[in-house]
Amino acid sequence: MNEFDLGIIGAGPAGYTAALHAASTGKTVVLFEKENIGGVCLNKGCIPTKSILHASEIFKSIQKSQDFGISVENIHLDYSKVIERKNQTIEKLRKGIELALKNSKVTVVNCDAKITSKNEIIDANGKQYHVKQIISAIGSKPKTVKGLEFDHKFILSSDDILNLTELPKSVLIVGSGAIGIEWARIFSNFGVETTIVELAPHLLPLADTEVSKRVERIFKTNKIKFYTKNYVEKIENNIVTLSSGETLNPELILVAIGREPNSQEKIDGVSYIGDEAGEIQLAHYAIKQAIEKTENIPYRKDLIPSVVYGEPEIAWVGKREQDLEGEEYKKSMVLISALGKSHCDNSTEGFIKLLTQEDKIVGAHIVSKEASSLLQQILIAMQNNITIDQLKEICFAHPTYSEGIFEALFK
16 A cells, blocks of 8 residues: 555646645655646646737737837738647646656656545555545536536537637627636637627626726727626527527637536545635635645635736735725725826726725725736735835836826825
8 A cells, every 4th residue: 555644636726736835845745637737727727718818919919019100911810829839838837847746756646536535545546545634626617507508519618618729700708707708808809709698787797896897898999799687598509599688699609607616525534625625716726725734824815816817907806895885995096097107008998996994905906907916016915914104105116007006005
């Protein structure tokens, strides 16, 4: 029987992070993965989507290059090459993780495995492993609903959509969370007729309402159609009828209504983390869970940032205005168009909004180029209970988007 200090099932961000950090403390680790190292994030989610999204933004920026005095003729898009580069990016990053695991002396077993007790794992080949501790991080899968079951031809999941080698002429996206919004941007940037249907009153329903409304305004400008307070009522011969009575005839449907945890029988004494835990389904949250489990470094669950990528980025952390209804709070806002850097970049859309109580930031909501990086600056202040007056003492470089944070402190 093989003996280890820690056994981990699933090698996504939660699993491989736990393996690397546990190994760094001197523990012996065995890591099981039945598919590819990297999990959903690297192979079917964060990384491939951002690779394709970046390509779409380059394509769009070339079309707008005349704004900067640059003329480009005969622009040609080979979408199969976009997918090829996406695959190369995945492979490169996967090899990096595999090398890190090897250098950390983590034993990687490339097959399925089952937890039989809090101290025993049996792999798909019947081999037994005795471990002192088990972490299960087997991830999640695309969610669907009745009437929108994946056929992988007309009705696609977020996994399926990554492997198209040709762009459709039109697409209907069901759901407007991060996945739906990012794919709407990708398709729109590439010139695909894009429509979203969302059950909630606004797009990006988990965001601050003011953020959602700004996203809707941006989408209208970009000619992305959307139907809120709506759902797919029926599909007949690829004709989609919405609950409002509207009929659509898309070439493809992308169902982007979130993900559901991969399920298994829960065993007392086993730690379940990442998407499988069914809490916050974000790679960076999974990483924090893994580090807490292996190195006992705590984190604040109320300060997990959310980011939606594209131009402009959308990012938020902490409380939303709708969360603060009935409470006293102060709202400070700076428009991105007030910042010199935004005009240099021709990226003036958006705002930085801070919500404060008792001289401390309790929520930050940003729609801007570089929003993901801007949010991190605010998050550090929130994590360390830094007051508004203390933040005013910091010198922010000019011209930057960060200046918007500084300006908001004085509003």
